[in-house]
Amino acid sequence: xxxxxxxxxxxxxxxxxxxxxxxxxxxxxxxxxxxxxxxxxxxxxxxxxxxxxxxxxxxxxxxxxxxxxxxxxxxxxxxxxxxxxxxxxxxxxxxxxxxxxxxxxxxxxxxxxxxxxxxxxxxxxxxxxxxxxxxxxxxxxxxxxxxxxxxxxxxxxxxxxxxxxxxxxxxxxxxxxxxxxxxxxxxxxxxxxxxxxxxxxxxxxxxxxxx
Amino acid sequence: xxxxxxxxxxxxxxxxxxxxxxxxxxxxxxxxxxxxxxxxxxxxxxxxxxxxxxxxxxxxxxxxxxxxxxxxxxxxxxxxxxxxxxxxxxxxxxxxxxxxxxxxxxxxxxxxxxxxxxxxxxxxxxxxxxxxxxxxxxxxxxxxxxxxxxxxxxxxxxxxxxxxxxxxxxxxxxxxxxxxxxxxxxxxxxxxxxxxxxxxxxxxxxxxxxxxxxxxxxxxxxxxxxxxxxxxxxxxxxxxxxxxxxxxxxxxxxxxxxxxxxxxxxxxxxxxxxxxxxxxxxxxxxxxxxxxxxxxxxxxxxxxxxxxxxxxxxxxxxxxxxxxxxxxxxxxxxxxxxxxxxxxxxxxxxxxxxxxxxxxxxxxxxxxxxxxxxxxxxxxxxxxxxxxxxxxxxxxxxxxxxxxxxxxxxxxxxxxxxxxxxxxxxxxxxxxxxxxxxxxxxxxxxxxxxxxxxxxxxxxxxxxxxxxxxxxxxxxxxxxxxxxxxxxxxxxxxxxxxxxxxxxxxxxxxxxxxxxxxxxxxxxxxxxxxxxxxxxxxxxxxxxxxxxxxxxxxxxxxxxxxxxxxxxxxxxxxxxxxxxxxxxxxxxxxxxxxxxxxxxxxxxxxxxxxx
Numbered sequence: 011x012x013x014x015x016x017x018x019x020x021x022x023x024x025x026x027x028x029x030x031x032x033x034x035x036x037x038x039x040x041x042x043x044x045x046x047x048x049x050x051x052x053x054x055x056x057x058x059x060x061x062x063x064x065x066x067x068x069x070x071x072x073x074x075x076x077x078x079x080x081x082x083x084x085x086x087x088x089x090x091x092x093x094x095x096x097x098x099x100x101x102x103x104x105x106x107x108x109x110x111x112x113x114x115x116x117x118x119x120x121x122x123x124x125x126x127x128x129x130x131x132x133x134x135x136x137x138x139x140x141x142x143x144x145x146x147x148x149x150x151x152x153x154x155x156x157x158x159x160x161x162x163x164x165x166x167x168x169x170x171x172x173x174x175x176x177x178x179x180x181x182x183x184x185x186x187x188x189x190x191x192x193x194x195x196x197x198x199x200x201x202x203x204x205x206x207x208x209x210x211x212x213x214x215x216x217x218x219x220x221x
Numbered sequence: 222x223x224x225x226x227x228x229x230x231x232x233x234x235x236x237x238x239x240x241x242x243x244x245x246x247x248x249x250x251x252x253x254x255x256x257x258x259x260x261x262x263x264x265x266x267x268x269x270x271x272x273x274x275x276x277x278x279x280x281x282x283x284x285x286x287x288x289x290x291x292x293x294x295x296x297x298x299x300x301x302x303x304x305x306x307x308x309x310x311x312x313x314x315x316x317x318x319x320x321x322x323x324x325x326x327x328x329x330x331x332x333x334x335x336x337x338x339x340x341x342x343x344x345x346x347x348x349x350x351x352x353x354x355x356x357x358x359x360x361x362x363x364x365x366x367x368x369x370x371x372x373x374x375x376x377x378x379x380x381x382x383x384x385x386x387x388x389x390x391x392x393x394x395x396x397x398x399x400x401x402x403x404x405x406x407x408x409x410x411x412x413x414x415x416x417x418x419x420x421x422x423x424x425x426x427x428x429x430x431x432x433x434x435x436x437x438x439x440x441x442x443x444x445x446x447x448x449x450x451x452x453x454x455x456x457x458x459x460x461x462x463x464x465x466x467x468x469x470x471x472x473x474x475x476x477x478x479x480x481x482x483x484x485x486x487x488x489x490x491x492x493x494x495x496x497x498x499x500x501x502x503x504x505x506x507x508x509x510x511x512x513x514x515x516x517x518x519x520x521x522x523x524x525x526x527x528x529x530x531x532x533x534x535x536x537x538x539x540x541x542x543x544x545x546x547x548x549x550x551x552x553x554x555x556x557x558x559x560x561x562x563x564x565x566x567x568x569x570x571x572x573x574x575x576x577x578x579x580x581x582x583x584x585x586x587x588x589x590x591x592x593x594x595x596x597x598x599x600x601x602x603x604x605x606x607x608x609x610x611x612x613x614x615x616x617x618x619x620x621x622x623x624x625x626x627x628x629x630x631x632x633x634x635x636x637x638x639x640x641x642x643x644x645x646x647x648x649x650x651x652x653x654x655x656x657x658x659x660x661x662x663x664x665x666x667x668x669x670x671x672x673x674x675x676x677x678x679x680x681x682x683x684x685x686x687x688x689x690x691x692x693x694x695x696x697x698x699x700x701x702x703x704x705x706x707x708x709x710x711x712x713x714x715x716x717x718x719x720x721x722x723x724x725x726x727x728x729x730x731x732x733x734x735x736x737x738x739x740x741x742x743x744x745x746x747x748x749x750x751x752x753x754x755x756x757x758x759x760x761x762x763x764x765x766x767x768x769x770x771x772x773x774x775x776x777x778x779x780x781x782x783x784x785x786x787x788x789x790x791x792x793x794x795x796x797x798x799x800x801x802x803x804x805x806x807x808x809x810x811x812x813x814x815x816x817x818x819x820x821x822x823x824x825x826x827x828x829x830x831x832x
Binding site: 078079080081084085088091092166167 | 711712713715747748772773774775777819820821824
């Protein structure tokens with residue numbers, strides 16, 4: 011046991027080598043697209059909407075696809091009101107306030123790792139960011155649950171409470187709903203992978219230096 | 222052996238086809254072997270789109286009808302000069318004001334706006350032969366945006382609306398000469414000297430499309446019939462045919478057909494602009510009027526065989542093609558020869574000071590096209606197509622050689638004809654629609670009031686062939702056919718473009734405001750409710766309702782019909798409309814959504830209580 015703790019302590023002391031610092035910069039850069047690309051995309055197809063109604067979820071806003079002839083978010087809300095679902099509006103999502111803040115903070119922490127150059131700081135960054143990611147996913151799922159369950163009892167059309175799909179496909183009334191992560195999420199998920207790579211390279215360089 | 226079987230099969234097939242033909246109404250159907258080809262050429266599968274828009278004038282219905290080519294399906298109706306309950310046109314404040322108290326008009330000749338002699342897809346202009354008006358339809362939303370008129374001094378605005386190469390002007394003319402200015406009465410017996418015709422140019426604002434009367438020319442009392450504007454080498458000129466150069470009255474059928482020749486009036490509008498700048502115009506009923514006696518060189522007369530009707534300028538602008546109902550020839554004039562004759566003063570007389578050009582000097586060709594030629598359209602291969610009213614046929618002839626190369630019968634009595642972009646500098650060829658006056662029961666009988674027949678003709682090949690019979694609303698005179706990709710219509714009015722000061726966008730802002738006897742209602746229309754859904758007024762109140770349809774989705778229209786109040790408006794997504802009426806009948810009146818909108822459309826209703 012003592013052996014492992016000592017080994018771990020030793021690991022936390024490993025310096026971050028130059029190549030890994032560059033990888034961390036790249037990892038931090040992976041968060042930038044989330045400021046202008048959506049994290050999640052929901053598409054609702056039906057007979058009347060062969061091209062689908064598209065809802066994009068960003069870190070800071072909801073946006074329906076807008077064509078000259080249609081605002082999809084407005085249309086989704088118009089349709090949802092019949093089953094008594096609350097309108098999807100930005101101000102109801104506290105996530106839109108704290109997620110961009112946390113992402114900004116994470117980028118600062120990544121810079122801190124690069125400046126201080128210690129494995130322990132990198133592990134901090136990795137753990138905190140993984141926690142943030144999982145919490146955000148849960149928060150998103152919970153929001154979906156709430157929107158599908160807290161339906162207005164006076165709604166014109168009564169439907170059993172439901173949770174829209176987070177990954178994959180689901181049939182809801184006359185709509186085929188598809189929901190998947192989008193561009194921003196793919197970039198974000200590259201971040202922890204790059205952080206692990208930085209850890210691995212730094213350790214490899216350190217081991218090589220000890221020989 | 223195999224070959225024998227094949228031959229037998231083919232023989233059987235032919236026998237079957239022949240048997241199929243036997244069941245036809247005799248003489249009326251197309252030949253069976255052509256049917257499959259025609260069907261394929263006109264079939265537009267569910268969900269597929271037509272290749273061309275076809276804007277047909279609606280004649281005395283006062284409206285414009287839109288068809289798709291090649292399917293010939295009726296797509297929509299644009300109300301212009303008559304109220305149209307289907308879209309609420311003529312019921313709301315704005316369109317009611319535009320109609321100016323008239324409840325009908327007579328639309329004859331639509332003209333698409335042009336840039337460099339080609340359709341630019343911005344506006345469609347139409348004339349009103351009855352009440353001397355012009356209208357502009359915006360092709361962004363397919364709505365009538367302006368009605369100009371009654372135009373001063375114009376009486377029977379038939380020779381209209383033809384546009385100049387860059388839509389500088391829309392042509393307009395008097396079909397029925399009258400004493401001028403309007404309001405004056407002179408004895409009909411003094412028609413020849415005290416009545417006048419007028420030709421007129423209406424200016425178009427190049428940015429907004431706004432129309433205003435430009436100038437007019439005082440003309441002899443002939444009947445100015447149809448026109449066209451020059452292009453290319455003839456740009457700067459405008460042409461109108463005129464019948465009754467006899468200046469006759471009474472039974473014109475006889476009195477106006479005694480002379481061998483009538484005229485085409487050729488107006489040099491560049492010279493007109495110079496004369497206006499030189500201050501030669503007099504104001505008549507608020508319009509700048511030029512008199513050819515004092516403004517030399519603005520107008521000439523080209524003699525043409527009697528009772529001419531259509532005049533059409535060729536795509537290259539070199540020739541002017543005139544045809545007349547009572548002739549069997551179409552006459553082609555050359556602009557080059559006209560210019561030379563004008564320069565050399567090669568005249569054979571004058572009418573009220575207007576020089577008559579020497580026919581033999583300006584004529585390029587006389588083409589024996591057939592009986593009763595009326596109008597001519599053009600294709601992309603140098604051919605012209607002339608409608609033959611009396612003969613019920615279309616003649617195809619070659620520009621340059623002036624030879625008739627093909628003829629196809631149509632059913633029946635063709636008036637105008639419309640080829641794909643067939644009056645522009647670059648016609649498309651491909652399709653031609655014959656706008657026939659009589660359908661003579663070529664359809665399931667619908668009683669004595671019969672529809673008109675418009676026939677789609679394939680002009681892509683050497684031989685013309687009739688592809689399709691469509692039965693069109695009364696009464697397509699002329700039409701315009703434009704490639705679909707030249708138009709970019711909107712289907713929703715964007716919220717940010719709605720500048721109506723009375724628009725509201727949130728049900729929370731819906732309200733009823735009373736100010737003495739005036740009640741103003743700010744209403745929201747959205748699936749599936751009116752807000753407010755209750756309006757209380759007192760008998761005699763003046764009620765104004767501003768309705769905003771806050772939808773932003775294609776085809777989510779809402780209507781508001783008020784029972785027994787003779788009110789129905791339809792509000793498009795993102796649009797605001799206003800209605801005004803006096804609540805003069807006491808009682809409780811329901812109002813409801815007239816344009817089906819959603820599963821709970823029936824529930825979209827409210828009550829107006831008039832106490």
